[in-house]
Amino acid sequence: MVDDDPEARKVLKDFLRLRGLAVLEARNGLEALLSVKQHRPGVVVLDLNMPRLGGLETLKRIRPFDPTIRV
Known part of the structure; x- marks a missing residue:
C-alpha cells in the first residue's frame, strides 16, 4: 500500500488486515519501488x-x- 497520507495508510491497513491480508506500507513511489523489488507483492494499492x-x-x-503484479 502506497500513500503519503499516514491516516489513509492506517485506515486501509486496518481494513485489509481485518480481512486476513498481509500489508506492507510505503510513503511514496520511491519507497514502493524498493519494497516491490524486495518483497514481490501480488497486489499494490497505489x-x-x-x-x-x-x-x-x-x-x-x-x-x-x-x-x-496487480496495481
Whole structure:
C-alpha cells in the first residue's frame, strides 16, 4: 500500500488486515519501488498524487519489473 497520507495508510491497513491480508506500507513511489523489488507483492494499492514520485510514474516503473503484479 502506497500513500503519503499516514491516516489513509492506517485506515486501509486496518481494513485489509481485518480481512486476513498481509500489508506492507510505503510513503511514496520511491519507497514502493524498493519494497516491490524486495518483497514481490501480488497486489499494490497505489495513491496517484504523491510527492517525489507520483502514482502513475510508479506504476510505469513497476510494470516492466514485474508485469504480473496487480496495481
